[in-house]
Structures are given as structure tokens and as C-alpha cells.
Amino acid sequence: MREVKISLVGYGVVGHGVVEVVGRKRKLMRDLGLDLKIVSITDHTGTVISPDGIAPEKVIGEKTLQNVKNSDASSKDIIRSVNSDLVVEVTPTNIVHGQPGLGHMEEALSCGKHVVTSNKGPLVVAYSRLKKLADEKGVMLKFEATVGGTMPLISLIERTLVGNKILGVRGVFNGTCNYILTRMAEEKYPYSFALNEAQELGYAEADPTYDVEGVDTAGKVVILANSVFNMDVKYSDVQVRGITEITPEALILAHKRGYAIKLIGEVPALTVKPMLVPLGSPLAVGSTLNAAAIYTDLSETITVTGLGAGRIETASAILSDIVSIYRTKQIDAIF
Amino acid sequence: MRLSMDLELQDIPGQLLLALQPLKEIKGNIISVVHHRDRKTPRGTIPVRFIVEMDRSKLERVKSELQANGIVVVRAGEERFIEEVTVLLVGHVLDSDLGDTVNQIDSTGFAEVMDLSLVMPGIDEPSSAYLRIRATGKEEILKSLAILRAVGAQKKLLVIEPIEAEAI
The missing domain is CATH 3.40.50.720 (NAD(P)-binding Rossmann-like Domain)
Structure with a gap:
């Protein structure tokens, strides 16, 4: 023992x-x-x-x-x-x-x-x-x-996918943003409404800046870049755009054409921005879920999903x- | 010679027959007809793609006969634009000169905006625009997206790109 x-x-x-x-x-x-x-x-x-x-x-x-x-x-x-x-x-x-x-x-x-x-x-x-x-x-x-x-991501890359060259990782890394965007799309709520709901349910902080402006996601992008891609980058190297400008109309327009809008963090591109994700994509997860797609040379794309917090x-x-x-x-x- | 034709048919009975008539008259040999019922346009029409074995010199005649029959000819006989991409713009899309935004793509010669819908919830509120762009190749799609990004930064618009546009 x-x-x-x-x-x-x-x-x-x-x-x-x-x-x-x-x-x-x-x-x-x-x-x-x-x-x-x-x-x-x-x-x-x-x-x-x-x-x-x-x-x-x-x-x-x-x-x-x-x-x-x-x-x-x-x-x-x-x-x-x-x-x-x-x-x-x-x-x-x-x-x-x-x-x-x-x-x-x-x-x-x-x-x-x-x-x-x-x-x-x-x-x-x-x-x-x-x-x-x-x-x-x-x-x-x-x-x-x-x-x-x-959601197992780093251990999945370091251990299970060992031998693969990791070409990139893209994902939904913030449950708060994902909850807000999901509710806006489902209920056609304006952003402020969905944010209030998330706060009432304890999914968002009283000061939600950290989550909704993409800061939290960018932090995760930096960690992945440094640990998985050995990039030695700082927070300021990430190009960050949050979800505060998204309107319910944009979500409806996107949905009609078969897309969801998700806040996507991407490595090694070092970007955090709202993107169109096809509704059938495994990255189009709802509610507070996180998801990550790992692009590899041998295994092609592996996607994992799970609760990002709690x-x-x-x-x-x-x-x-x-x-x-x-x-x-x-x-x-x-x- | 094998040519393709993209048409838009109204969603009422008898339209396909109207579209076939001019081809029959010039003795065109229809190779395939693909009905994109799932991709109904905002105008309520249904995109249909024909592949026809025919003499190219008769193309103009076919086009004008189709148009006379009330059928929209989106594209005929050219194989230029082969890649497509969807982009959303959020912000003061109209007030920031939407015509100019579209023109910046159209004037490239390698890409064009082929579909556009605009939602304006109210005066002074941000509007949203859906743009479908087609271009001569993957490289040109990426160039078009770069143009939109620059325009977006300049006009303070949020440009939402699809994840599949840039393969990692």
C-alpha cells in the first residue's frame, strides 16, 4: 500500500x-x-x-x-x-x-x-x-x-493519443458562455436576459466579465498552447472576442442555416471567438457542457465532451x- | 459538351416540366437532375441543378427560354465558383454600408456574395446578416474571409466564421 x-x-x-x-x-x-x-x-x-x-x-x-x-x-x-x-x-x-x-x-x-x-x-x-x-x-x-x-483532454492527448502528432485543438471551454448562447438560441432571449438566468442558477458570477468576454477561455488556450504544443505564449498573445455582441437574431439566422454559434477557443491559432458550428457537429453541445475536438495525424479527429465545472x-x-x-x-x- | 445549370424553381406543380421544355427542344441529353428541396431559398424557391449534354452555342437560347418561363437561372455553363462559405455579421450592418461590404467581396473577381439575408430588430439595435459567399477555390474562400475580417474590424462588426472554413 x-x-x-x-x-x-x-x-x-x-x-x-x-x-x-x-x-x-x-x-x-x-x-x-x-x-x-x-x-x-x-x-x-x-x-x-x-x-x-x-x-x-x-x-x-x-x-x-x-x-x-x-x-x-x-x-x-x-x-x-x-x-x-x-x-x-x-x-x-x-x-x-x-x-x-x-x-x-x-x-x-x-x-x-x-x-x-x-x-x-x-x-x-x-x-x-x-x-x-x-x-x-x-x-x-x-x-x-x-x-x-x-472532461479528459490533457491526459487523453499525453497518454492515450501518444504517437499522434496533434495538429490542433478546438473547443467549447466555458460552460457559462455555452449556457447563455444555448438559452438565447432556444428561447430567443436577448443576451442580458440569458445572463440573468445563468446568474440566478449559479452558472455565472455576479461579475461575469471573466467568462463572457472570453478571458477564461483564453486562459485555457494559453495552457493548452504551452503544455500540449510547447509554445511558451502569454495571455496577451491570444486574440480574444467574447459573446456579449451576439444577438438572438444572429442565433436564429444561424440556426435556420444549420448552425449554432459557440465561443470557440483554438490552439495553435491562439484565438477565442464566436464561430458557426454545424448543428450536427459533436462540438455543438448545449447547456453548460464543454467539448473539445483534437485534430491528429493518425487518429483524425477525436472529440470529447463533459461538464466543464462543478x-x-x-x-x-x-x-x-x-x-x-x-x-x-x-x-x-x-x- | 456536358454543362451544368443551377436553376431556382417555384414550389408549385409543373415547374420541373417548364424547366425541361427548352432542353427538350434543343435535344439536350439530361444526365442528372438534383432537386435541393432541403435548401429552399429565402425567396421560397427550390434550387435545382441540371447536368446536360448539349451544344454550348445553344446555351443562351436555353437561358432566355427558361427565363421566359419564369425560371431563375442562377448559373449556367460555367464552372467557376466551386467553394462556398457561410458567414454571419452582427452589428450596424446596414448603416455601415452593406452595399460596400458586399462589393468588397464581389469586386475581387474570385468570389461573390450569392445569398444574403438581413434581420433588423429595431432602429439603433444591432442587426445581423447572413452571407453565403462562393469563390473559385479554397484559397479564395480564405482570402474572402480575410477581407471580411478586415472590413469587420474597420466597421466594428462582429464577423462569425464557420469552424469548417479553416481546416487545422
Whole structure:
């Protein structure tokens, strides 16, 4: 049995999901030979540390760690000093400076700890630096949850499609935009109406700029460009246009001619823009779904679809990343 | 000589016979007739493509007889435009001189706007236009899209291109 001690940094929606999923899948993980223990959880209020593993029921009902913390050390101190093998970084995303996640990841990798994250910011800002640091320290940086949430994309390209030359990736990478466009097309709602509905249902933030202006999708394009295509690009290299100018009339016109309008991110073109997608295309997914088409030389086009966000869904991608780190060494190794 | 003809027929009985009549008179040999019922035009007509074995010198006579029978001859005897693409424009499409936008494509000589519909929800509100463009080849389609992109940037229009236009 391989014991894996995990430090969880960030205890918002995804952090809660990680605690829940690790708890729920404990037996399955043990059957696989992995004993996953969350030994510390940190948020902006403090840290809970328990070297034998934190019982999910002790923290899951707490919105923050205010009432259960037993340390006030800084998050970087915790990452460095707590005895852990792996850091799960799920603090809020900032794609301008990447903090606080960037500092957390650098600290963890420098200490020789694997990093698994759903936080796009640090990867958009400093992917090459983080990757180099991970390679130097002989540890892994895994980030499946940053692009397309639970939809397997990076691992699909890196592992399953290995041997293929990846010519490009195109996809619907933002569930909020997709929900808004779907509802506008279905109900002939104006944009502002559909946005309000998405906000009421919790699919869009009070300030939706990040999603609807294409910023979030562009962040994912940068991550794919840097990780899959080794491009070393920045956010400012992406040509971005959001969905705010789309009218219900445009959607109706498109639909009559057999097209949906989707916000499409594309690599290596480095574009984010609304595009016409044939209604029969596997990329023409509705509601909050994400979809990605991978264009390859041997396998032609492979399309995946799935939920791009959500507490449990994102945690699921994080769990897969954790397992893949240990599988790399034990099961899939080439001798 | 084998020639193709794109016609538009009204969706009422007897139209196909009217279209066949002039071909019969010049003893043309009809190779195929494809009825695009699924691609009804905004005018309510149905596109039909004929491939006919006939003497090219008789083409003008056939065209004028078809037109006299009330049939729209979209294209006859030429094989120039072989690629097509659909684009949507959103914004102040009409106020920003739609005629000029179309002309920028038409004046290239290698592409033309063959279908256009416009929806204007209200004064001062952004309108949407559907454009179907055809061109002499794939390269020319991409050039046309580049022209539209530049026009869009200049006239502050959102240009929505289809994903299949640019193969990766």
C-alpha cells in the first residue's frame, strides 16, 4: 500500500469537493493500492493539520476553517513544513499575476512535492517556469482540471493519443458562455436576459466579465498552447472576442442555416471567438457542457465532451491526476 | 459538351416540366437532375441543378427560354465558383454600408456574395446578416474571409466564421 500525504491549499467550492471525493473514494483508492490522506487543509483563515489524515466529517460542514484551524502559519510555511508528498492547489484564479497560487506551486515544487491543481492563473502566467522547476526537482505538475473541468483532454492527448502528432485543438471551454448562447438560441432571449438566468442558477458570477468576454477561455488556450504544443505564449498573445455582441437574431439566422454559434477557443491559432458550428457537429453541445475536438495525424479527429465545472466534477479530475502520478511510476512505466 | 445549370424553381406543380421544355427542344441529353428541396431559398424557391449534354452555342437560347418561363437561372455553363462559405455579421450592418461590404467581396473577381439575408430588430439595435459567399477555390474562400475580417474590424462588426472554413 502506497501512502500519499496530501496538503490541500484552498478551501472554497473545489476544495470542499476534493475533501468529499477523497473521502468517498477511499476504499476504491485502497483497492488500487493508494492510501490517500489529506494531512493539512489551508484557506485564508488558517490551517488544519492532522498527520494521520483529516476526517472529512470534521471539516466538510465548515464554510471556512475559522472554527477548526489549529495553525496560523502562512500558507507557504505550511506547504514547506507539513510532511506531505503532494500539494493540491485550488485557490481562486488570477490570470494577471497568478497569485496566490503561483507562490504556493513554486514553494511546493521547490520542496520536491508534486502539484495537482485546478487553478489556471499560475499556469497562464508561468507555465514554463513551473514545468522546469518540476522537472528539475523530479516531481510532477498536473492540471487536467484547468481545461475543460472533468472532461479528459490533457491526459487523453499525453497518454492515450501518444504517437499522434496533434495538429490542433478546438473547443467549447466555458460552460457559462455555452449556457447563455444555448438559452438565447432556444428561447430567443436577448443576451442580458440569458445572463440573468445563468446568474440566478449559479452558472455565472455576479461579475461575469471573466467568462463572457472570453478571458477564461483564453486562459485555457494559453495552457493548452504551452503544455500540449510547447509554445511558451502569454495571455496577451491570444486574440480574444467574447459573446456579449451576439444577438438572438444572429442565433436564429444561424440556426435556420444549420448552425449554432459557440465561443470557440483554438490552439495553435491562439484565438477565442464566436464561430458557426454545424448543428450536427459533436462540438455543438448545449447547456453548460464543454467539448473539445483534437485534430491528429493518425487518429483524425477525436472529440470529447463533459461538464466543464462543478464541485465534484472538478474534484474528479484532480483525483485522476493524483492517481496518474503514482501510476506513472508503477503501472504505465516503460521498462 | 456536358454543362451544368443551377436553376431556382417555384414550389408549385409543373415547374420541373417548364424547366425541361427548352432542353427538350434543343435535344439536350439530361444526365442528372438534383432537386435541393432541403435548401429552399429565402425567396421560397427550390434550387435545382441540371447536368446536360448539349451544344454550348445553344446555351443562351436555353437561358432566355427558361427565363421566359419564369425560371431563375442562377448559373449556367460555367464552372467557376466551386467553394462556398457561410458567414454571419452582427452589428450596424446596414448603416455601415452593406452595399460596400458586399462589393468588397464581389469586386475581387474570385468570389461573390450569392445569398444574403438581413434581420433588423429595431432602429439603433444591432442587426445581423447572413452571407453565403462562393469563390473559385479554397484559397479564395480564405482570402474572402480575410477581407471580411478586415472590413469587420474597420466597421466594428462582429464577423462569425464557420469552424469548417479553416481546416487545422
